[in-house]
Amino acid sequence: MRHASPAKQQLFSLHIQRYFCYNFSMKKSQTHPGVRKVLISPKLEGKAGREHLSGILGFLDAGHVWDVRIARSASDLTPDAVRKALDDGTEGFLLSITSPKRQSEIIDLLANARVPVVVLDNHEPSIRRGRFSYVRFDTAAIVAAGLDYFEKTIPGAEVAFVPDPSHEAWSTAREEAFVKLAKKRSLAAHVYSGPSDGTLASWLAALPPQTGVLAANDLTALLVVETCAEASIDVPERLSVLGIDNDELICGHTRPPIATIEPNFAGAGFIAAATLQSMMDGRRTPRELKVAESVNRIVARQSARPSGGKPLLVRRAMDLIRADATKLDVNKLASALGVSRTKLTDAFARNGTSIAAEIREVRFAKVLEHLSDPHQAIGPIANFCGWRSETHLMHYFRKRTGMTMREWRKRHLGSDADAGSEKQPDA
Numbered sequence: 001m002r003h004a005s006p007a008k009q010q011l012f013s014l015h016i017q018r019y020f021c022y023n024f025s026m027k028k029s030q031t032h033p034g035v036r037k038v039l040i041s042p043k044l045e046g047k048a049g050r051e052h053l054s055g056i057l058g059f060l061d062a063g064h065v066w067d068v069r070i071a072r073s074a075s076d077l078t079p080d081a082v083r084k085a086l087d088d089g090t091e092g093f094l095l096s097i098t099s100p101k102r103q104s105e106i107i108d109l110l111a112n113a114r115v116p117v118v119v120l121d122n123h124e125p126s127i128r129r130g131r132f133s134y135v136r137f138d139t140a141a142i143v144a145a146g147l148d149y150f151e152k153t154i155p156g157a158e159v160a161f162v163p164d165p166s167h168e169a170w171s172t173a174r175e176e177a178f179v180k181l182a183k184k185r186s187l188a189a190h191v192y193s194g195p196s197d198g199t200l201a202s203w204l205a206a207l208p209p210q211t212g213v214l215a216a217n218d219l220t221a222l223l224v225v226e227t228c229a230e231a232s233i234d235v236p237e238r239l240s241v242l243g244i245d246n247d248e249l250i251c252g253h254t255r256p257p258i259a260t261i262e263p264n265f266a267g268a269g270f271i272a273a274a275t276l277q278s279m280m281d282g283r284r285t286p287r288e289l290k291v292a293e294s295v296n297r298i299v300a301r302q303s304a305r306p307s308g309g310k311p312l313l314v315r316r317a318m319d320l321i322r323a324d325a326t327k328l329d330v331n332k333l334a335s336a337l338g339v340s341r342t343k344l345t346d347a348f349a350r351n352g353t354s355i356a357a358e359i360r361e362v363r364f365a366k367v368l369e370h371l372s373d374p375h376q377a378i379g380p381i382a383n384f385c386g387w388r389s390e391t392h393l394m395h396y397f398r399k400r401t402g403m404t405m406r407e408w409r410k411r412h413l414g415s416d417a418d419a420g421s422e423k424q425p426d427a
Contacts (some may be wrong), residue, residue, distance in 0.1 A: 035062055036092060036280050039085045041071035043096040043121055044211070047218075047247040048265050050411060055269025056094070064277060079105045086113050092280045094272055096121040116279030118272045121170065133285050135272040137263055138294040143177040145243050145261050145295045147185065150212030153304065153352065157210045159191040162200070162224055164216040173217040174244070178214060200224075201231040204239060211239055212304070216379055218243035218250045221258045225303055229255075237315070241303040246296075248401070249372065249412055252365040255322065256302030264296050301361060305353055313339065315349050318358065325362035326386030332356050358395075363387065367397070371409050378405050 035158030040056065043049035050233035060066060069078040069085060077095065085093075085108070093110060097119050110117050119134050152158055161178040162173035175191060190211070192203050195265055204227060207213070215221035221243030228235050235241055235256055243251065246262035268291045278285050302318075317333055333355060334341045348355050366385040370376045382393040397405050 009330060016228075026418075035065050035067050036277070037069075037070065037088065037090045038092045038094065038276065038280075039069045039090050041074070041077040041093075041095045041267070043074070047245050048095065048121065048263075049266030052096070052269035052272070057274045058266065059270050059273035059277070061378075064273075074103075074118045077106065078102070079109060082106050082109050086115070089329050090274045092116045092118075094118045094120070094276050111386055112297075116276055118276045120268060120272050120278070131279060132287070133275050133279065134288045135268055135275060135291065136288060137268065137291050139173045140177045140181065141294045142244060142261055142263055143174055144181055145298060146212075147178075147181055147187070147215045148245070149238065149242060149261075149298050149300075149304070150185075150214075151185075154210050154212055157212050157240075158188040158190065158208050160207055160211050160213045162192045162215045162220055165195070165218050165223070171220075174216050188199070201233075204228060205231055206232055207239060209238055209337035213239050213241045213416070215241065215243045218258060218260055219248045220247040221251055221260065221303070222254060225254055225256070225258060235303050236305050242298075243303075246299050248368055248408075251299070251301060252368045253372075254303070257361060257365055259301040259304035260299050262296040264293050266292055267291055267293060300353075302358075305351065311347055311351075313337065313344065314351055317344065317348070319356070321358050321362055324364065325359045326358055326384070328386075359386075364396075364400070367393065367405075371405055372412065374409070374413050378409070381405070 014383060024258040040053075042052045042056070069090070071081055074096075082093075093115065095117065097107070107130075109134070114131050117130065117132045119132060120383060122134060122136070129275050147159060159178075159182055161175055163175050179189065179191065190207060192200060192201060194200065200223070204213070206223065213224055215224050221241055224241050225235055227233075227243070228239060233239060241258065244259040245261065246260045251260050271289060271291060275285050275289060317337060320333060320336060321328060328336075330341055330345065336346045337344065345355060348358070363385045365386075367381055370381045371378070379390065382390040385393075387393040387396075394405070397403075397408070402409055403411070
């Protein structure tokens with residue numbers, strides 16, 4: 001779960017073939033007029049990089065054509081690769097530079113060449129030489145969205161932050177924003193500062209009941225949820241856990257599913273591409289650009305559902321839903337619990353949710369599980385997971401993810417995605 005498969009890391013080739021139609025290996029003087037040579041190195045291992053790439057493609061869909069080379073990971077973005085790109089006449093670079101210290105030689109090469117460079121995913125101080133622009137999220141807005149959610153769903157509760165074990169700059173920036181905003185709101189706040197071992201379990205166990213725990217990202221939220229399960233700490237009854245990223249492959253496959261903040265990654269990618277185009281066209285651009293709408297939405301899942309001393313009836317109902325959501329409806333659930341439909345629906349409403357929403361969430365998680373199996377044909381998935389028709393699932397899936405099930409499978413499984421897709425409708 002914590003590392004992308006080779007198939008996922010090769011995913012970029014599936015997306016760019018339709019868009020980057022001018023991919024010449026000739027000299028700049030021979031390049032088609034108006035086509036800019038660009039090297040892109042997004043961080044494709046996680047959802048952020050994939051969505052950044054989606055935003056870049058959205059910019060190119062608007063009528064801009066680039067001759068693109070892609071360095072698929074940080075290990076491919078070497079000084080030699082940059083030198084070759086410069087020798088080939090590359091006019092612009094759109095990069096994810098997560099560690100300026102480790103990539104200092106690359107930064108020096110680009111700064112001295114004075115070519116346009118747009119940097120994503122960097123929280124270090126800006127490089128004040130060369131032609132660099134930085135596209136950054138409003139980290140405070142992302143953290144504020146998490147605190148707003150906790151204040152709404154568990155009013156008066158204390159809050160806590162768990163940084164990513166790597167302690168990279170992006171995690172530190174989110175931690176600092178959390179501390180500052182919690183202090184400004186006069187919230188009792190806790191920050192975990194130990195290793196990701198048994199110390200985390202004891203720290204979580206010591207938090208006051210109903211504490212809202214904001215994790216640096218979804219992988220860190222997964223670590224928190226797994227640690228709570230091993231330490232018999234109930235989520236969300238005891239602690240409410242919220243991640244950042246909305247990586248469906250992570251959040252939808254845990255028990256309980258992980259609630260999360262979805263940043264506007266695609267918007268950042270679009271802004272970065274537009275900024276690079278402006279720089280290559282000779283227009284002045286700011287040194288730093290902040291994504292104005294940094295938060296898309298809060299995706300409310302079970303790990304951060306309002307609990308507030310969730311009654312036994314709701315807990316029993318949720319156990320049945322998780323065990324057999326594909327066959328249950330409101331009437332069957334009420335009958336199994338020996339209560340009236342009205343009493344059961346009212347109990348869920350008082351806890352800020354509905355039976356239908358909880359059943360749908362579990363069914364959707366099962367859909368993602370089936371889609372993650374490259375040998376599973378897409379057509380029967382709706383029936384397997386309890387949806388009333390394949391068409392109904394197709395419409396819901398597109399509305400929720402912005403893509404078809406086939407597109408989702410290709411995005412997450414890469415070249416392995418075709419194994420179960422032959423002769424299937426474009427679900």
